[in-house]
Amino acid sequence: MKLRPVLIALAFAAATLAVIATSASGGTRARLYVFNGELQSTSSSAVQLKVEGGNRAALRALIGQSQDQSFAIGDQTEILVWVNGVPHVGALGDLAQGDFVSVRIRAAAGASLSEIEAADAKVVADRGANPTKAGGALFLFVGTVAGGQSGDHIALHVTSGNWRGLHVMLGQALDQTFTYDDSTIFLLWQGRVPTVIEPSQLKAGDRITIRVRAPRGDTLAQVEAVAAAHVGDHEPGNPQTQS
Numbered sequence: 001m002k003l004r005p006v007l008i009a010l011a012f013a014a015a016t017l018a019v020i021a022t023s024a025s026g027g028t029r030a031r032l033y034v035f036n037g038e039l040q041s042t043s044s045s046a047v048q049l050k051v052e053g054g055n056r057a058a059l060r061a062l063i064g065q066s067q068d069q070s071f072a073i074g075d076q077t078e079i080l081v082w083v084n085g086v087p088h089v090g091a092l093g094d095l096a097q098g099d100f101v102s103v104r105i106r107a108a109a110g111a112s113l114s115e116i117e118a119a120d121a122k123v124v125a126d127r128g129a130n131p132t133k134a135g136g137a138l139f140l141f142v143g144t145v146a147g148g149q150s151g152d153h154i155a156l157h158v159t160s161g162n163w164r165g166l167h168v169m170l171g172q173a174l175d176q177t178f179t180y181d182d183s184t185i186f187l188l189w190q191g192r193v194p195t196v197i198e199p200s201q202l203k204a205g206d207r208i209t210i211r212v213r214a215p216r217g218d219t220l221a222q223v224e225a226v227a228a229a230h231v232g233d234h235e236p237g238n239p240q241t242q243s
Contacts, residue, residue, distance in 0.1 A: 034055040035051050038101075039097055048069070049068070049071065051067050053183050055182060064195055065195060067194045071103045072118055072121065076122075077123070102123075105119050141210045142239060144159065145205060153179055154231065179226065180228045187232050212229065214226045
């Protein structure tokens, strides 16, 4: 038996199946979108989240949108519940309001937020209430943007903060530089309504808050080297009272 014609036929069949699969998916490879935040509520078909972070693709899709979003879930959505650092498969009823959850969705690259939210989440992972507190204390800094952003840094003229933020500022200059990365969420507050913005939308003179989670004993330099979890532009209320 001659193998060459058989191998050619098999290769052709595989290529044909690949083309069909690509056409079926719209010709675009699925991309991972990760949204992290506080769980607001659940239903049999969706989870509602106050988004506080995510990967670059997710945060880009959120630009100009509200922090409060709803994501579809279905029969194939896997619920993971973390206990003492160990995950186990759970059910929708295990998700509790106020818990910190991550929603992982596969959708086309460049998909709109509505398209992403309409696709059933692959995984909803519940890490319990306020898990970030175990990973670091909150250092909060309040001030005005001292200039444009350079790379992944924000120049801030510090005017206030919570106790930890002000404690590490003792003896330091008021002008400091903080770090951010792809997981940092930037919010612009208009009244009491926050919308997600890009770092480049911060303007010199804007009053902002910067929240960093870091070990309690860190120096100012060490805190500044940790990517901020949250940057709020014109945040209402009195954020410096938060611990």
